[in-house]
Amino acid sequence: xxxxxxxxxxxxxxxxxxxxxxxxxxxxxxxxxxxxxxxxxxxxxxxxxxxxxxxxxxxxxxxxxxxxxxxxxxxxxxxxxxxxxxxxxxxxxxxxxxxxxxxxxxxxxxxxxxxxxxxxxxx
Numbered sequence: 001x002x003x004x005x006x007x008x009x010x011x012x013x014x015x016x017x018x019x020x021x022x023x024x025x026x027x028x029x030x031x032x033x034x035x036x037x038x039x040x041x042x043x044x045x046x047x048x049x050x051x052x053x054x055x056x057x058x059x060x061x062x063x064x065x066x067x068x069x070x071x072x073x074x075x076x077x078x079x080x081x082x083x084x085x086x087x088x089x090x091x092x093x094x095x096x097x098x099x100x101x102x103x104x105x106x107x108x109x110x111x112x113x114x115x116x117x118x119x120x121x122x123x
Contacts, residue, residue: 004114
């Protein structure tokens with residue numbers, strides 16, 4: 001049974017920084033990503049990372065502000081978020097595909113495994 005457990009979500013003011021974590025019961029052979037969903041909006045891909053961590057991809061809205069990384073030994077995915085804006089508010093989910101290579105579509109349908117999310121509120 002695969003489990004992804006996110007943590008680190010808080011309420012904070014615009015301009016602040018935050019790091020989200022996701023502990024996965026998967027080995028390091030899966031491409032992973034962060035998604036977010038704001039109230040009344042569709043879920044959107046934020047950032048993705050290849051199985052080895054050598055490849056990353058970002059949505060335009062977060063480029064230069066967010067950094068995705070992973071520690072395969074600890075089976076943990078991270079999202080460092082800087083210069084946060086109110087529009088970054090939402091439930092943040094980590095997800096994993098069955099593929100090892102980097103997914104540059106950030107299409108949610110490609111991701112088989114999902115966590116329950118952690119709430120980030122920026123005011």
